Amino acid sequence: MVRIDKKANRLYVLDTNVLIHDPAALYQFEEHDVVIPMTVLEELDKHKNGIREIARTARQISRTLSELTSEVSFDEIQRGIPLPGTGQTGRLRFLCYNDLRPLDHLDDTPDNRLLAETCRLRDERPDASVILVSKDINLRVKAAALNVPVEDYLNDRVFSDSDAMIDGVKVYTPTRDGKSLWEALNVEVQVERVDHHTFYELSGDMPEDWHVGMLVSDSDNGADFEAIVRELTPRSARLQLLTNYRHHAGVWGVHAHDSRQNFTLNLLMDPEIDLVTIAGNAGTGKTFMTLATAFQQTLDSKVFERIVFTRAPIPMGEDIGFLPGTEEEKMSPWMGAFHDNMDNLLRDEKDGTSSWSEGATRQLIGSRVQIRSPTFMRGRTLNDTFLIIDEAQNFTPKQLKSLISRAGRNTKIVCLGNVGQIDTPYLTANTCGMAAVVERFRDWAHAGHVTLKSVERSRLALAAEDLL
Numbered sequence: 335m336v337r338i339d340k341k342a343n344r345l346y347v348l349d350t351n352v353l354i355h356d357p358a359a360l361y362q363f364e365e366h367d368v369v370i371p372m373t374v375l376e377e378l379d380k381h382k383n384g385i386r387e388i389a390r391t392a393r394q395i396s397r398t399l400s401e402l403t404s405e406v407s408f409d410e411i412q413r414g415i416p417l418p419g420t421g422q423t424g425r426l427r428f429l430c431y432n433d434l435r436p437l438d439h440l441d442d443t444p445d446n447r448l449l450a451e452t453c454r455l456r457d458e459r460p461d462a463s464v465i466l467v468s469k470d471i472n473l474r475v476k477a478a479a480l481n482v483p484v485e486d487y488l489n490d491r492v493f494s495d496s497d498a499m500i501d502g503v504k505v506y507t508p509t510r511d512g513k514s515l516w517e518a519l520n521v522e523v524q525v526e527r528v529d530h531h532t533f534y535e536l537s538g539d540m541p542e543d544w545h546v547g548m549l550v551s552d553s554d555n556g557a558d559f560e561a562i563v564r565e566l567t568p569r570s571a572r573l574q575l576l577t578n579y580r581h582h583a584g585v586w587g588v589h590a591h592d593s594r595q596n597f598t599l600n601l602l603m604d605p606e607i608d609l610v611t612i613a614g615n616a617g618t619g620k621t622f623m624t625l626a627t628a629f630q631q632t633l634d635s636k637v638f639e640r641i642v643f644t645r646a647p648i649p650m651g652e653d654i655g656f657l658p659g660t661e662e663e664k665m666s667p668w669m670g671a672f673h674d675n676m677d678n679l680l681r682d683e684k685d686g687t688s689s690w691s692e693g694a695t696r697q698l699i700g701s702r703v704q705i706r707s708p709t710f711m712r713g714r715t716l717n718d719t720f721l722i723i724d725e726a727q728n729f730t731p732k733q734l735k736s737l738i739s740r741a742g743r744n745t746k747i748v749c750l751g752n753v754g755q756i757d758t759p760y761l762t763a764n765t766c767g768m769a770a771v772v773e774r775f776r777d778w779a780h781a782g783h784v785t786l787k788s789v790e791r792s793r794l795a796l797a798a799e800d801l802l
Contacts (some may be wrong), residue, residue: 341463345369347429347452349468350377350444352487353395354388357762358497360398361417362489363424368417369464370399371429371451373444394762401764402426429455437480445473452482495613495785498753498763499772502783503549503594504541515552515559521571532575534561540571547607547782549576549597554787560593562600564779576600586634586679588626594786595619601782602627602748605637609738611726611749611772614786617795620750621724622675628720628748629679632702638720638744641703643672644711644737645724646758672705672724708737717742726768727751728758734767 344366352359353374360368381392402415414425429451437453440446448466456464466477466484477484506515516523521538544550546566550573552559561573577583579590579599590596601610602624612620631637676699708729723729723737726749738747749771753763763769775781789796 340465341461343367343459343462345427345455345459345462345464347371347448347455347464347466348374348487349448349466349470349473350374350381351469352467353378354381354391355469355487356489357391357394357398359487359489360426365423367414367425367427369427369429369455371448372431373447373451375428377444390756390762394764397762397764445470445476448473449477449480449482452477453480456482495615495753498766498769499613499785500545500548500776500783501785502547503551503597503785504544505551505554505593507553515550533564534573534575536571536573537569540566540568544571546777546779549593549784551593551597553593555592560596562597562604562782577603585623586626586630588623588679591790592788594784594788595623598623598784598786599627601784603631604782607780607782608741608745609747609749609771609775609778609781611751611768611775611781611783612786613751613753613768613772613783615752615754615789617789617792618786619790620786621672621722622678622790624722624748624750625672625675626679628722629699632720633699638746639702639718640720642706642716642719642721643703643724644706644708644722646708646728646733708733711740712736714740715742716740716745719745721745721747723747723749725751725755725757726771727753727756727763727766728761729767730761731765731767731770734771738771 344363345368346363346366347369348359350373353370356362378392378395381388382396383389402417403411406415411428414427417424417426431451431454434447434450434454437446437450440449452464452466463483466473466482467487468474468477468484469487474484474486506518508514519536519538519541521536521540524535524537526533526535544563544566546563548563550559550561550563560576560578562576563571564574565572576596577600579585579588579596581589585599585603588599590599598610598612598619601607612624614620628638628641632639632641708723719742721737721741723734726734728751729737734749741747749768751766751768753766753768756763756766761767772783776783
């Protein structure tokens, strides 16, 4: 808008519409300080009620601010709260003036109060560049007329799974000087074979970002080393080499295309893992791989007796009202993902036909598959069951707790989700059940999590993920 002479120290004052536009905007200013005036907090409070998208976003921002302020003292708030992901140099500051005077000849409106707060901060901090950031064109014009440095917010960014939860993966790519995974770790390694499995015993200083149940790999594609962390202490670790499901050793005809997918299939097939959480964008293969492993362990190896498939019946747009029929018939409109993946799993690669449309096939598989509404799961105990909870981001933590606690003898539970596709108006990426489960079970030896990255649907779907 106006060329700004920026100093080394910068204070970015955020307008309400910037936070509504991008809830992660707090973390986008690198080492510089972010300032939120009291006027913005008041506007967020007015927007937070209701079921519209703007209300949901306002609640998400309020919860983010609450988390940032919950573990710091009042003195630390006055000095500025360190923002994660900014190298601990960027800080969050709140701006509150008890004796703020409105600008001369201007009405007392939120925009004008924001301008007055920015002007006063600019006068108080001559050592820094105070810059107002707003998506409001009229406000930017008024700010320029008042000689207030102003910018548009152009860093559009959708909240992703990696923002809300761990990846569950640590990839050590070779450095330019050829440094390998083991040289990067700088540990002593002993290898042993136990019951047809290969284990790596590591001793030395373990990385702080490791946790039990995570993948350690030397490459995203075509990795020579892929292992899961089974045991971990500050001075030692026990890693188990993964099965390679890329080529001959597929699961129900499904093969992995990269390290994350191979890790996913290993978690789903591992009898030591009772709870698996899989995050990822649409088209990364979450449901496809889960169904393949479920049928492998139910129809072929007979590890489980049945598959139970459930998801929250929440529409993406306007609700279509109550539906007639049985429980499975009522759930049918929300089971499109299940039917699409079954059609692909049973498709003949030679002639392109699928046996899923045949009555005999549906009857055979239907005898082992139950489609259930989460509403009627309370009070049940699921034994010998492979339970799939689809769209887990639409459940609250308490709802997911009630489902996971249904697990009885010999039961495996898989939660699938993507926090970028939350459809319920009362949940956010930070507060949904999916994020809570991943965080709480992070260090439990019988749980595993992975965030998938590569989209497998089509070049159009891949372009949509990158460009939109």
